[in-house]
Amino acid sequence: MTKTTIHDVAARAGVSLATVDRVLNRRPGVRPQTIAKVEAAAQELNYRPDPYAASLAKKRSDRFLFLLPEGRNPFMQQLAREALATADRVLMDRVTLSVRHVDTFDKAALASALSQIDPAEYEGVAVVAQDAPVIRQAIDALRERGVHVVTLISDVATAGRDHFVGVDNVAAGRVAGRLIGRFLPQAPGKVALICGTLALSDHAQRVEGCRAVLEADYPYLEVLPVREGRDDDILTRETASNLLKSEPELVGLYNVGSGTRGLIASLEANASPGKPVTIAHELTPHAAQALEAGTLDALICQDPGHEIRSAARVLKALVDNTAIVKGQERIRIEIYIRENLPFGFTG
Amino acid sequence: MTKTTIHDVAARAGVSLATVDRVLNRRPGVRPQTIAKVEAAAQELNYRPDPYAASLAKKRSDRFLFLLPEGRNPFMQQLAREALATADRVLMDRVTLSVRHVDTFDKAALASALSQIDPAEYEGVAVVAQDAPVIRQAIDALRERGVHVVTLISDVATAGRDHFVGVDNVAAGRVAGRLIGRFLPQAPGKVALICGTLALSDHAQRVEGCRAVLEADYPYLEVLPVREGRDDDILTRETASNLLKSEPELVGLYNVGSGTRGLIASLEANASPGKPVTIAHELTPHAAQALEAGTLDALICQDPGHEIRSAARVLKALVDNTAIVKGQERIRIEIYIRENLPFGFTG
DNA sequence: CTGAAAGCGCTTACAG
DNA sequence: CTGAAAGCGCTTACAG
Numbered sequence: 001m002t003k004t005t006i007h008d009v010a011a012r013a014g015v016s017l018a019t020v021d022r023v024l025n026r027r028p029g030v031r032p033q034t035i036a037k038v039e040a041a042a043q044e045l046n047y048r049p050d051p052y053a054a055s056l057a058k059k060r061s062d063r064f065l066f067l068l069p070e071g072r073n074p075f076m077q078q079l080a081r082e083a084l085a086t087a088d089r090v091l092m093d094r095v096t097l098s099v100r101h102v103d104t105f106d107k108a109a110l111a112s113a114l115s116q117i118d119p120a121e122y123e124g125v126a127v128v129a130q131d132a133p134v135i136r137q138a139i140d141a142l143r144e145r146g147v148h149v150v151t152l153i154s155d156v157a158t159a160g161r162d163h164f165v166g167v168d169n170v171a172a173g174r175v176a177g178r179l180i181g182r183f184l185p186q187a188p189g190k191v192a193l194i195c196g197t198l199a200l201s202d203h204a205q206r207v208e209g210c211r212a213v214l215e216a217d218y219p220y221l222e223v224l225p226v227r228e229g230r231d232d233d234i235l236t237r238e239t240a241s242n243l244l245k246s247e248p249e250l251v252g253l254y255n256v257g258s259g260t261r262g263l264i265a266s267l268e269a270n271a272s273p274g275k276p277v278t279i280a281h282e283l284t285p286h287a288a289q290a291l292e293a294g295t296l297d298a299l300i301c302q303d304p305g306h307e308i309r310s311a312a313r314v315l316k317a318l319v320d321n322t323a324i325v326k327g328q329e330r331i332r333i334e335i336y337i338r339e340n341l342p343f344g345f346t347g
Numbered sequence: 348m349t350k351t352t353i354h355d356v357a358a359r360a361g362v363s364l365a366t367v368d369r370v371l372n373r374r375p376g377v378r379p380q381t382i383a384k385v386e387a388a389a390q391e392l393n394y395r396p397d398p399y400a401a402s403l404a405k406k407r408s409d410r411f412l413f414l415l416p417e418g419r420n421p422f423m424q425q426l427a428r429e430a431l432a433t434a435d436r437v438l439m440d441r442v443t444l445s446v447r448h449v450d451t452f453d454k455a456a457l458a459s460a461l462s463q464i465d466p467a468e469y470e471g472v473a474v475v476a477q478d479a480p481v482i483r484q485a486i487d488a489l490r491e492r493g494v495h496v497v498t499l500i501s502d503v504a505t506a507g508r509d510h511f512v513g514v515d516n517v518a519a520g521r522v523a524g525r526l527i528g529r530f531l532p533q534a535p536g537k538v539a540l541i542c543g544t545l546a547l548s549d550h551a552q553r554v555e556g557c558r559a560v561l562e563a564d565y566p567y568l569e570v571l572p573v574r575e576g577r578d579d580d581i582l583t584r585e586t587a588s589n590l591l592k593s594e595p596e597l598v599g600l601y602n603v604g605s606g607t608r609g610l611i612a613s614l615e616a617n618a619s620p621g622k623p624v625t626i627a628h629e630l631t632p633h634a635a636q637a638l639e640a641g642t643l644d645a646l647i648c649q650d651p652g653h654e655i656r657s658a659a660r661v662l663k664a665l666v667d668n669t670a671i672v673k674g675q676e677r678i679r680i681e682i683y684i685r686e687n688l689p690f691g692f693t694g
Numbered sequence: 695c696t697g698a699a700a701g702c703g704c705t706t707a708c709a710g
Numbered sequence: 711c712t713g714a715a716a717g718c719g720c721t722t723a724c725a726g
Contacts, residue, residue, distance in 0.1 A: 003719090005718090005719055005720085006719065006720065015696075016696065016697040016698075017698090017719095017720080017721090018696070018697060018698085018721085018722085019695085019696060019697075021720075021721060021722090022695095022696090029695060029696085030695070030696085031695060031696090034695080049719085049720080050403070050718090050719050050720070051720095052399040052400075052402050052403050052718095052719080052720090053399075053403050053702090053718070053719035053720040053721090054719080054720050054721075055399050055702090055720090056397070056399050056403055056701095056702045056703065056718090056719080056721090057701080057702055057719075057720040057721040057722080058702080058721055058722080059721085059722085168690065171686055171687060172687070174686040175684065175686040175687045177686075178684055178685070178686045179684075182529070182530050183529050183530075185532055185533070186532070213686070330689060330690070332687070332689060333686075333687035334679070334681065334682075334687075335681075335682040335683075335687060336682075337525055337526075337682070338525070339518055339521040339522040339524075339525050339560070339680075340518060340679070340680035340681075340682060342677060342679060343515065343518075343677070350703090352702090352704085353703065353704060354703080362712075362713085363712065363713040363714075364703095364704080364705090364713080365705085365706085365712070365713060366711090366712060366713075368704075368705060368706090369712090372705085376711060377711070377712085378712090381711080381712085396703085397703050398704095399702095399703080399704090400702070400703035400704040400718090401703080401704050401705075402704090402718090403702090403703080403704070403705090403717095403718045403719065403720085404705040404706080404717080405704085405705055405718080406705085406717095406718070
């Protein structure tokens with residue numbers, strides 16, 4: 001019942017440690033015959049490598065780059081904070097994480113950042129990107145140079161990215177639609193959607209999902225044309241205020257992107273008896289407070305800590321050519337109302 | 348910028364490796380003077396131990412026992428499955444997890460199981476327990492014999508347990524109350540609660556939370572006396588069917604404990620135009636299907652995988668006398684509706 | 695294509 | 711109270 005090691009496998013296969021290592025890690029230069037012997041021995045002994053010993057023995061560490069949006073979007077800032085925290089923790093896993101900020105709204109800048117990545121410097125890249133042809137090309141080119149690429153938060157659908165880390169945004173939009181429909185009485189009214197930009201695929205997908213549910217199951221609700229708030233507090237505030245003033249029948253409001261702080265300010269300034277049911281995204285301190293106060297009715301969230309750790313694990317699996325655990329890497333769509341806010345969050 | 352090791356610290360402090368190890372791991376038998384020197388050196392070099400090397404070097408592994416309820420409660424079965432899966436994965440962290448099943452409803456059996464635990468055999472125990480005097484005493488006694496104890500899922504409040512791994516069940520009940528209140532039109536009606544047993548503190552707390560919200564914010568809803576379904580499918584089905592037949596004004600139904608499969612069967616058998624808004628707990632395949640079908644309106648959940656891993660981490664931290672990361676060990680109250688069901692769950 | 699030996703950063707008896 | 715040395719299970723040059 002004692003642990004079987006690489007020594008045991010070597011002995012049983014009648015080869016040296018080095019050869020076992022070669023076979024087990026799929027390194028080249030071993031005869032098929034020898035490979036078979038070693039694999040059989042490992043199989044029979046039910047050998048499981050010790051990753052601690054392995055990580056201790058190898059000196060080189062894998063280097064991953066996280067390309068995140070710059071600017072004051074609170075969720076993206078959380079994401080960056082989590083990346084830095086994770087960078088600390090994974091240091092001992094022999095992976096080095098670095099974070100670089102780029103302007104997500106500037107396609108050319110992002111494309112050039114991607115194309116300037118040196119394959120000799122990074123084994124993998126995680127990127128939050130717009131879904132545009134120039135970006136797709138840059139990602140394809142990067143992968144051809146041998147760098148693994150995962151997309152983060154917003155997917156670049158047809159690009160040859162290795163993996164997408166984020167939520168199903170159509171489903172997230174459907175959640176918003178369902179909550180608005182269920183929270184509202186069965187009576188006519190108008191629902192407004194404010195997104196950052198439809199050029200970001202996650203925003204477009206949320207709009208699509210929300211609209212689909214509303215149209216299918218709540219036909220008495222009228223969905224107004226989508227407004228763009230550019231993920232900006234000031235612009236979002238203005239947009240929301242205009243809506244609140246010009247649409248007396250407004251009963252539902254869904255902020256698809258960021259700028260939630262502006263949305264909250266607008267709702268507070270335009271307080272009226274019949275406040276619309278309001279849904280927004282991401283658990284930031286301001287959003288939590290607004291939920292607490294009743295200004296917001298629900299929050300649809302994704303956990304930035306999980307996402308960063310998932311991206312790092314996936315990149316590592318890609319480099320090591322090991323399988324990923326699908327269930328573990330699925331990012332959940334979280335729903336928060338006042339009652340299940342994590343304690344201490346509004347501190 | 349190269350990694351500083353225990354060798355560097357030893358050199359700088361002018362002592363041997365063994366002494367550095369003694370100081371850093373708070374082992375006895377070092378002069379205060381020497382301790383100070385070593386600590387200063389570690390500080391100045393910003394030394395961070397490599398846990399991989401440490402775990403590789405020490406042969407003994409920590410042994411933890413998980414005492415879980417026996418029986419067919421699907422959530423508890425998930426919990427057991429996660430424990431076994433985790434047992435596999437943490438083997439290389441030098442911790443050995445074992446699972447033992449006991450009858451949770453039998454206080455004497457649980458108390459005796461606790462008192463029979465040999466401190467020479469286990470460093471820590473995680474237990475799902477009723478909050479009864481005999482259990483508290485057994486836990487206290489176990490801790491006095493030097494075994495760390497964490498309570499799992501349902502807390503034993505005044506016992507000297509080291510930590511509780513689970514959700515805030517009062518808050519979970521409040522979520523149920525809020526969802527029922529918000530999903531329902533503003534009109535009179537009756538709400539029924541079915542729990543397993545009020546002797547389990549998690550059930551009692553959920554009842555309390557749900558009732559508090561309903562009474563405070565939805566005074567036009569009448570909360571019926573709580574029924575007990577013993578976490579059993581058959582009993583829960585009967586209880587639900589009786590309610591559906593005898594209470595024509597029933598508009599809300601909250602299944603606080605297990606037995607959800609029976610609840611679903613009852614709702615399907617008694618299909619009527621005005622089905623009550625129904626909330627239950629835990630994401631099991633049957634519950635997911637019922638959510639999909641519209642028989643259930645929402646599910647309030649806790650992630651059994653997270654809970655098992657958290658319990659293992661906390662126990663390990665207790666043994667190693669290291670700090671726990673509070674945020675990481677907080678178990679979230681998850682809300683599922685049809686739209687955010689993890690893909691493939693009803694598969 | 696294969697093997698012997700050193701070394702990764704710690705911990706652990708064993709001496710003294 | 712302190713230190714020298716072996717060893718944990720792997721990987722990595724270096725030879726051959």
